[in-house]
Amino acid sequence: MQYRVAFVGPVEWLMSNRVGAVRRDRRVVTSGVLSHEGLNVSSLAWDTEIILVHIGDDLDRGLGVIKSARGRRPSARAIAVTRTDDEDLFFRLIAHGAWGWIGSAGDPSAHVASIARVGAGMLDYPPDVLHRIETKRGRMRLLPRATG
Numbered sequence: 068m069q070y071r072v073a074f075v076g077p078v079e080w081l082m083s084n085r086v087g088a089v090r091r092d093r094r095v096v097t098s099g100v101l102s103h104e105g106l107n108v109s110s111l112a113w114d115t116e117i118i119l120v121h122i123g124d125d126l127d128r129g130l131g132v133i134k135s136a137r138g139r140r141p142s143a144r145a146i147a148v149t150r151t152d153d154e155d156l157f158f159r160l161i162a163h164g165a166w167g168w169i170g171s172a173g174d175p176s177a178h179v180a181s182i183a184r185v186g187a188g189m190l191d192y193p194p195d196v197l198h199r200i201e202t203k204r205g206r207m208r209l210l211p212r213a214t215g
Contacts, residue, residue: 070186071114073099075132076121076148080171088175089119094183103128111136115143117182121171122149126156130163137164144185148178154212157196161209167191 072095074081081100090097098112103123111118118136122129133145146167147160160168166185169178184191190200190207199210 068183068186069094069096070116070182071096071098071112072117072119072182073097073101073111073115073136073143074119074121075099075101075136076103076119077123078102078104080121080123080148085175085178089178089182092175092179094179103132111140111143113140115140117185118143118145119169119178119182120145120147120165122147124150126159130159133160133163133165146181146185146191152193157192158209161192161200161207164207168193168196 074086074097080086081102089095098115099110101110120129120132129147133147137143137145144166145164146169147165148169148171149156150171152170157168167181167190169181181191190197192200196209201208201210
């Protein structure tokens with residue numbers, strides 16, 4: 068199966084070999100490549116299914132991109148690419164409706180596997196996070212870790 072994916076992030080990430088390898092995969096059809104600088108989310112293609120967003124160092128800006136992109140394309144599913152994987156990040160990504168998370172150091176096959184899982188309607192987070200995601204009335208939230 069093929070997935071229409073828009074890539075959003077800093078120019079250096081968009082031009083990286085890793086993103087190039089993801090875009091060349093036979094399961095990925097590129098529906099847009101948008102840089103954070105001068106981002107115009109309204110230019111997302113009408114048939115974009117998945118939005119791969121590189122968060123970078125500015126978490127608030129990255130979350131804003133996810134929110135704007137989902138507002139423009141409500142049926143599109145966002146996947147965040149970050150360098151970090153702390154609890155606060157996961158709380159915020161899930162609260163903003165991101166369907167998945169990928170560590171930025173992951174290889175291209177991990178990125179494509181995440182795209183395929185999210186494209187198939189599954190959330191894609193680390194197992195300890197995935198088990199704590201609650202969905203109610205179309206909204207997601209991350210439950211706190213059990214204390215013991």
